[in-house]
Amino acid sequence: MDRRSFLESLSAASIASIAAAATLSEKADALEQAMSESLSRTVVEPFACDIGGDNSYGPMPFLMGTDPRLPKMPDRPTLIDFYKLRFAPAEHVLQSARLALNNGLNEKVVMACLLHDISVYGLVRTDHGYWCAQMIKPYVDEEVSWAIEKHQALRFFADESVNYAYPEAYIRFFGAEYKPEPYIEQAYREARNHKWYMTSRLITLNDLYSFEKGVEVDIDDFTDIVGRNFRQPAEGLGFDGSPVAHMWRSMIWPNNFL
Ligand SMILES: [Fe+2]
Ligand SMILES: [Fe+2]
Numbered sequence: 001m002d003r004r005s006f007l008e009s010l011s012a013a014s015i016a017s018i019a020a021a022a023t024l025s026e027k028a029d030a031l032e033q034a035m036s037e038s039l040s041r042t043v044v045e046p047f048a049c050d051i052g053g054d055n056s057y058g059p060m061p062f063l064m065g066t067d068p069r070l071p072k073m074p075d076r077p078t079l080i081d082f083y084k085l086r087f088a089p090a091e092h093v094l095q096s097a098r099l100a101l102n103n104g105l106n107e108k109v110v111m112a113c114l115l116h117d118i119s120v121y122g123l124v125r126t127d128h129g130y131w132c133a134q135m136i137k138p139y140v141d142e143e144v145s146w147a148i149e150k151h152q153a154l155r156f157f158a159d160e161s162v163n164y165a166y167p168e169a170y171i172r173f174f175g176a177e178y179k180p181e182p183y184i185e186q187a188y189r190e191a192r193n194h195k196w197y198m199t200s201r202l203i204t205l206n207d208l209y210s211f212e213k214g215v216e217v218d219i220d221d222f223t224d225i226v227g228r229n230f231r232q233p234a235e236g237l238g239f240d241g242s243p244v245a246h247m248w249r250s251m252i253w254p255n256n257f258l
Contacts, residue, residue: 062257073252076236079139079226083219086251087121094217097225100206109202111229112144114222116151116203122251128152135247139231147200153187154204156180162198164205 066072071085083090097114119131129152133145158166170178180188191197219226226232233240238248 063255064257065253067253067255070254074236076234077238077248077252078232079230079237080219080223082118082122082237082248082251087118090118090121090219091217093117093121094219094222095215096203096206097222098215098217100202103206105202105206107225107229108141108144109147109199109206110222110225111140112147112151112199112203113206114226115140115144116148116207123247131247135244136230138242138244139233140229143196143199144229146194146196147203150187150191150194150197150200151203151207153180153184154191154200155207156184157188157192159201162201162205164201 073085074081077085087093093114093116096116097110100110100113115136116132117128119125119128119135123135124131129149133149136148137145155167156170158164191200233242235241238245238252
């Protein structure tokens with residue numbers, strides 16, 4: 001925010017308190033207080049849900065409910081609604097699921113590929129495998145959520161038996177010296193000997209090569225697979241009283257003040 005718009009955004013009470021401060025030090029304190037109040041009123045651009053909303057609204061006071069910069073969600077949102085109105089274009093997961101389908105993999109793997117990174121689009125990036133797994137757990141087969149959680153760790157470890165190498169992109173992103181945290185290594189070791197290891201490994205195999213430019217994939221192409229593999233709550237995601245309902249509500253209203 002530039003100086004002029006910052007000054008214009010100050011409330012009359014803030015300006016009065018700065019003016020009334022007797023010493024320079026008191027004025028600095030009053031200004032700092034005004035700045036922190038102004039910042040706390042500013043709606044943060046929702047990284048995850050920015051799908052074409054604009055910033056022309058400027059700072060908004062204490063937003064509750066629908067964010068005017070985002071498409072309004074239906075009252076009983078389905079998973080497909082989230083893909084269209086919050087995750088879109090979601091190319092990466094759509095292409096990953098398409099690749100799994102073209103590779104003749106079973107529906108559990110296709111569904112896992114379709115869901116494997118959705119928290120990155122809609123909720124949170126860090127530890128995304130764990131977040132994704134948790135937000136879908138009540139609605140999918142246990143094998144699907146388990147595989148999604150573990151893909152986060154498996155991506156860092158090669159498996160020559162299926163031609164999975166450590167991603168070259170990670171050397172560029174994180175440097176050749178990067179070593180995953182011990183909890184990731186531990187998760188990998190546990191997953192390596194698990195009966196569902198290959199389901200998770202297949203996510204990483206279809207993940208790695210799924211960035212095809214010019215290939216258009218639509219979530220509607222997966223309507224039947226979603227219908228068979230995702231238990232859509234009748235009340236809508238976010239309103240079914242499940243232990244993860246708040247995560248879906250946070251994507252519907254990402255900027256609620258409280
Ligand atoms: Fe991922
Ligand atoms: Fe991915």
